[in-house]
Structure formats: C-alpha cells, structure tokens
Amino acid sequence: MSRTRPADRADGSSDASGLSVDGLEVARVTWSIGAKLIVDGIDCTAPAGAVTGLIGPNGSGKSTLLRVLAAVQTPDEGRVLHDGEDLLALGRRRRARRLAFVEQDAATDLPLSVLDAVLLGRIPHRSLLAGDSPADVAVAREALARAGVAELADRSLGTLSGGERQRVHVARALAQETPLLLLDEPTNHLDIAAQLAVMTVLRKLAADGVTVLTALHDLNLAAGACDHVVLLFQGRVVAAGSAARVLIPEVLEPVYGVRCDVLTHPRTGRPVLIFGE
C-alpha cells in the first residue's frame, strides 16, 4: 500500500491526499440530525507520532466529529481509516484495542474506585471471563501515575473534584494502550499546571508513535503543544496544517470574530496568541 505523510495545508477544504497515511485519515465524513447538517463532508488527517489539535468555536462540530471517529455515532457517509484500516468496520473489541476515547464530561456516577475505573481500560486486552491480572493492575497504576493522580487510586470515583476526575479519565484511556487516542477537551476543569502536564503526557505518547487527536478550546495550548492543527467552523474544515500556518490572524479572525495578534514565544519559538483589542 502506498503511504505518505499528509500535506501541510492551510487552505481550507481538505488535507486528505487520497493515499493512505500512517495515522488517522478522515474522508468525506458527514453526520446530520434531521435536516441539520452538523458535520459536513470532513476530510482531515492526524499523523501518527504527532499531537493534532482539533479547534473551532463553540458548536463547530468538534465533539460530534470525535464521537463519529470513535464510532459512538454512525456517520451518514464517509470513511475513517487508521494506519489504513477501516475503523468503522472493526468489531467492538478490536476497535477498543485500536482506539481510546476521552469524552467531554464523561459520566462518573459509576460506584467504582478510581483504580477499578482505570482498570476498565484493560478489558479489551484480556479474555472475557478473566479478572484483572497483576499486570493489568500494574498498567493501571502506571497510567494513574502518568496522569499525575497516583494518590487517588483508592478513592471512590464519585468523590473526586472535576479536575481529578478528568485526569482519571485520561488515565483510563492511557491504560487502554491503544495506538490511537481521541480526546475531547481533556484539559477541561484543569488548573494551568495540570493542563500543561496533560499536554506533556500527550506529547510523550506521540513521541512513542501514538496518533493523538484532541479537541482544545485554548488556542495557546494548541500553539504550544500541537504539531498539527485542524480548524473546524460550521461543521467544515476551514484550515489544517502546522500550528504556525493555521494559528495566524488571517485564518482565526474571520472564524472567531475577534482580533488576534501573534507573538513568538521567547524560549520555544512557537506562536503565542493574544486576543481582543
């Protein structure tokens, strides 16, 4: 099979090349409810070994697209490939070994300890009747440590703060040990140190070859941590490419309707955005 890295484009409609890429490839994905088109023929890629930020104003379709990619919602049409394999055609168990999904404000009313909640991520890796092995528990504890919440292992899930809960959801996804990770606003509810820590975890996963696609509202987090950015507006991709090509006033101002200035970070050289007059 022919493979290529995705083109770096900031020209609007699409960055899909028509060839299979290492990583996630989304082609013509559409999802509507009634007569309302929510995701409108989306083409985009998220390269393997990179963190891709999915950005866009409220209601632009980020969560819906992620839910379709995670097969939580079935698209009206379109294809979703990961490393050339059709994700939507996979059975549940194989898909759960392929992709983990951290939903926005995921349900937490399960009467579980934090460790047991993270161990749910191990289910796709063991036989149906087997319990948790010591190796599963070790992976779950390691995932909690990577998410920075090892000390919460024995707490009841329902007693956690919003930020603690969010990090436990990230840990559950890490424990799933999948080559594709989809996250919807994983930095929601987190203080700035915890936000940066989560982005560092995602960058390390990408360095290990994982395909990471994460919805983000904070464009400076995207600027600082994403290798690739996909900008949605009204259910369509309006720009895709490197942070330096997408996070620019010419692209952002018409979409967000606010003035934007771009500085250069004095230490990293990455873009820093300032909004408003």
Ligand SMILES: Nc1ncnc2c1ncn2[C@@H]1O[C@H](COP(=O)(O)OP(=O)(O)OP(=O)(O)O)[C@@H](O)[C@H]1O
């Ligand atoms: N089941 C549904 N029924 C009706 N409208 C829906 C449904 N799901 C999504 N929408 C609408 O689709 C649009 C896109 O929603 P979505 O949650 O995907 O956007 P988003 O970019 O994630 O927004 P936010 O940044 O506010 O989280 C919104 O206008 C939303 O109201």
